[in-house]
Amino acid sequence: MTSAPPRPHWARRADGAAVEIRPLGPDDGEAIARLHADLPAEDRYSRFFTLGGVNAQLYVRSLVHDPEHRRPAVGAFGGDRLLGVASYARTGPGTAEFAVAVAHGDQARGVGTLLVEDLAAVAESDGITTLVADVLAGNHRMLRLLADLGRPMLTERDDDVVHVTLRLDEADAHLAAVDHRSRIATSASLRPLLAPTSVAVVGASRRTTSVGHAILDAIRRGGFAGALTAVNPHARSVAGVPCAASVGDLAEPPDLAVVCVPAGAVLDVVRECAAAGVASAVIVTAGIPRSEVDEIRALARAGRMRVVGPNCLGVANTAVRLNATFMARAPRPGGVGLACQSGGVAIAVADALAAAGLGVSALVSLGDKADVSGNDLLEWWFDDDGTDAALFYLESFGDPRRFARLARALSRRQPVVAIRAGTSAAGSRAAGSHTAAAATPAATAEALYRQAGVTAVDSTADAVAALALFAGAPPLRGRRTAVITNAGGAGVLAADACVSAGLAVAELSEASRRSLAELLPATAALHNPVDTTAVVAPAVFAECAGVLLADAGVDAVVAITVPTALGDPGRDIARAGVAARAVGTPLLIVPLGQQAPVVVAEPPSYADPVRAVRALAAAADRADWLARPAVRAADPAGFDGAAITALLDDLPGGTWLDPADSAAVLAAAGIPVVTGQLARDAGAAVAAWRGAAGPVALKAVTGGLLHKSRAGGVLLDVDGEDRVRAGVAALVERFGPGLRGVFVQPMAPRGPELLVGLRDDPRFGPLLVFGAGGVDAEAIGGHAVRLCPLTEADIADLVAGSGIARAHPGIDAADLLRRVCLIAESVPGIAELDINPVTAGGPRGYRAIDARVRVADRRAP
Missing domain, CATH: 3.40.50.720 (NAD(P)-binding Rossmann-like Domain)
Known part of the structure; x- marks a missing residue:
């Protein structure tokens, strides 16, 4: 498995002009030499600590004519003209010395910053964790450039030279700095x-x-x-x-x-x-x-x-x-x-x-x-x-990882709404694992939106409904919703919609019910949803809405009105709007028969109670997202990424690991796994059964077969030499030359089964899938997809959202998710990882019964 070379790409310097950043090779020797020859004396001295040209000539020769001393270099081009060069040379394990030079007329425009950023990315993919350089103390422009990168930097001054050390393994602050510079250039x-x-x-x-x-x-x-x-x-x-x-x-x-x-x-x-x-x-x-x-x-x-x-x-x-x-x-x-x-x-x-x-x-x-x-x-x-709000309709993502980062930053400042576009799940039909089958385009886009704080809706009407609420109501404090209406059926529809949308139908306080009883006729329904009856006066209806707004157990109120021959209860609802502003509780008005689907006002009004409730749910989701701490998932103890990388090295892309090596990957990640032995013939299978000292499972090893159980590739509770031999014979007959061996595994106690997996998407990056496992992983459905890296809040959502995890708290799903996420972040050589099933038990509260690992074609740059 080889590292992918850095690819040419475009970036924008500080003035907004586009430059091409690409690797440099022997064909660029003349351009590199011309760039350094044209440097004025002051620039040449700052770069090479001498006014002579010999050092520059030696440097150029080392870049393009010295195959024994690998010095990766990247260049910035404006059209056909080379604007700048950055390179590094290894000086020790994980350490390299770097250098950068920019044509004099193109300095102070962000070219050097782009080059160093790209060089650092190349170095990271090459296993470099630290870049060092010596900079003249008087070279203020370069020192400022390095300080503004956002990388952890250590400087030590020795006379007129500053020794600079850049750490490359702490990305969050660096990405924030990159995005800040990019916003300036893009604007x-x-x-x-x-x-x-x-x-x-x-x-x-x-x-x-x-x-x-x-x-x-x-x-x-x-x-x-x-x-x-x-x-x-x-x-x-x-x-x-x-x-x-x-x-x-x-x-x-x-x-x-x-x-x-x-x-x-x-x-x-x-x-x-x-x-x-x-x-x-x-x-x-x-x-x-x-x-x-x-x-x-x-x-x-x-x-x-x-x-x-x-x-x-x-x-x-x-x-x-x-x-x-x-x-x-x-x-x-x-x-x-x-x-x-x-x-x-x-x-x-x-x-x-x-x-x-x-x-x-x-x-x-x-x-x-x-x-x-x-x-x-x-x-x-x-x-x-x-x-003050953004609305998107996108049918494709050119750079979804960047979209997620930028949308997350903007969502912290203002609502971002996306109308979902149709996505095809055709690719999942050819998936090689349950994980890949669950990570459909629609699920992937949904994960991107959810984690970036984007409100995703299915129609133009829902988008406008959500924006109307964002514009005309205070932020939600929670999901407890009260419904009040003079048309009982409409209140039932709204209450049902609340449950469907993930809102809670609020339990009204005793004091609120007493106040409502004093205001309303005896035939009124005083429990949520509140039915005031059709004969209530407009002023009384508004006063009742005020009672609900003042209830400490209510986070939002939906008031549904319909005019009758006795009056229009919605006539005085503006008074309740004043109360809503006073207590900071959102009030949504639904005047049945309103011509416009949505009207932005204070409070906002909707023609349809279900659409109003969906808008309220969108606002609740946004409030929850804003309240979530953006803390990256903690790194668990006992994780050995180097051991996983060593297992994958030199394997050709597309290889499915055999069960023993797949189990070794999990063990290196600190994931308890039921171990077994790969048997090439019946005799070896019998020996493995004897070592297990009890019933075993016999599993066909056939490469990329997804549904082993459905294909008859898994035999359970096999005990006794004759039954083991017969089982192996049955698998040989069933799979013929495609059978690479039989994995013999001790039977684990039965229990609830989960699936956890990774899929490396070439555009979205690593996707984590979590949900029901076992033979019916796809039939049960309900798998959640998230993009890595995860935050602790993402992990909490996944665990809380899984009915199986709630029903069986013996499985410590949070620890397992952290470990799988860390595999995605620290081991670039895995295309698919499918742990299915996972059951309760083991030293960490869970254990993996089966795993499948496919090696990536090339390591991501």
């Missing part, structure tokens, strides 16, 4: 797109039915205060806006070009925009071949240009009165940031927000995501004062 790169001072619509036609004309007219009518031009070689003006024949003919390159030309002309227009220095482009046109989309992406990065689309609705930013879309109605101004891959969904959501009284800060129709993605917008909205 700088998106400013011309979302807050442009000049816009050109390329392909604006005089035909009023064309998309280009519609977008140009929308920008003009929206009151955009910046410079607006059109590009059309056949017109001098369109809709009163002056025209240029081409982008190159514009007096100044615009901040934003909106491209509405036919598909066959798009690539040439983007090339022209890049050459002219256009800062950003929105490509509305659809039907562009994938190869051309890839070239557009490359042009965007090489030309420092951000691109939205192609195949999109456009962009809007109400703060600068920019509506560069072809929507029938301009987005209503407000505080919701909206990002959608589907233009149709974007229109529907914007209209629904407007109908509810909410509005949009910025709308971005992502389309085919050639460049700008949901991750970029998470960074933009983090520091945007005009955005």
Whole structure:
């Protein structure tokens, strides 16, 4: 099993410009030599501690012409020009000395920081835990760069040299620093797109039915205060806006070009925009071949240009009165940031927000995501004062691990809502383990949302309902919900919805019931849900709602009203809203018959009690997430990651370990396991049975067979030499040449069975699966999926959410989950790990009965 080489990738320096970071090799020798030869004397002295060029020449030669002294190096490129180099050389076990040089004209722009960050990632994958360097005390820029990395750093000064030591094994603070720098760079790169001072619509036609004309007219009518031009070689003006024949003919390159030309002309227009220095482009046109989309992406990065689309609705930013879309109605101004891959969904959501009284800060129709993605917008909205909630509709994740980190940070500041997109579970049908079968795309996306604090909903209506509650009600303190209504059936529906949504139907206090009894007729129902009867006066209904709001055992109140010939109990509900504000308890109004599905007010009102309750549950989930301590799972004692790595070394990718080696992996992780012996023939199986001194299980070893029990590959309670031989013979007959051996294992006491497993997803990273185990692991279902690394709160959720774990507290699932999670974090060589079943017993309160381990093709970089 070999380490994967670092892959070329793009990153943004502090001014927002994209640079390519990639490994350097012999073909880069000339560029490396030119970079160092062009360093001015001061820079050369800071790098090599001498003004002469000999050290620089020796260094370049060591990078590209010295195969015996491996010196990994990465370079930053702007187009074809090498902007900087960073490298390291091993100096001892786990330690390496590093160096970095950046072209003089590109310093102080974040290039050096990007190089050192990438070099550190390469070093970590190479087993390096410590990087060291000697820096001149007067080289303040480099010392500041290293201090700002967020890595634990030790400095020792010796005369005019500072010895710097960087630790690479503490990632949390470093990732926070990386994300902070990335937000600055991304916001700088998106400013011309979302807050442009000049816009050109390329392909604006005089035909009023064309998309280009519609977008140009929308920008003009929206009151955009910046410079607006059109590009059309056949017109001098369109809709009163002056025209240029081409982008190159514009007096100044615009901040934003909106491209509405036919598909066959798009690539040439983007090339022209890049050459002219256009800062950003929105490509509305659809039907562009994938190869051309890839070239557009490359042009965007090489030309420092951000691109939205192609195949999109456009962009809007109400703060600068920019509506560069072809929507029938301009987005209503407000505080919701909206990002959608589907233009149709974007229109529907914007209209629904407007109908509810909410509005949009910025709308971005992502389309085919050639460049700008949901991750970029998470960074933009983090520091945007005009955005107080974010709403996403994403059909794919380009970098889900980064999305999770960015969404988690933004969710701490404001609500983040995602409309679930359809995901296919087709991949799970070919899974090689129960764990892989449970980790479907839908389950994986759900885990990402849950752990990042994102409110995931199934429809536009539910998204707007949740946002209305976030905007118009105080935060929830808990899940205890009271329902009051003058229509008894509606109250029952709401109470049932509370139970289905995970809310508790509150038990009213004796004092509350006494107060209600004094206010209501004898036929009223005083227990939750409260039915005031249809004859209650509006003022009395409002007073009763106030009683529930004041009850210390109530965290939220849903008030459902319907007008009758005797009056409208909802008429005076605003008075109860005043009481809700006073006590800080959310009040949701449900006036049955209300035309709008949701109305943002104080309190918010809903046309449907079930939707109101679902919004309340979403708010409760968010409150729970915000209250959870973000403490990483504790590292358990007795874990030997080096021993696990040694077991996997030199094994080809895709190999399924035999049962004995799989058990050894668990034992090294400190997981108690029922051991056994691999027998190659009947005689060896008999010997293993004798050593067990009791009944055994005979398990067929056949490589990747998933359902061994269903396929007849597991024989239980086998006792006696004749029965052992007969069992082996039966397995040989059943599996033929595919049988690699028989695993003989002492029978363990029967008990509740759990499954714990890992699957290494190439985009999402390690996924942990937990739930029912045994033969019917998939049939029982109910498996929970989480992304590693886990927090202690994640582990508590998994344990509490498993009915089996609650019913059988003898299984210490928390300890087991910590150990499996640590395998995912510290051992990069495992593609799948399936521990099934796990039962009560053993020194830690549980024991693994069976395990399957598949080796990854290559170690992750």
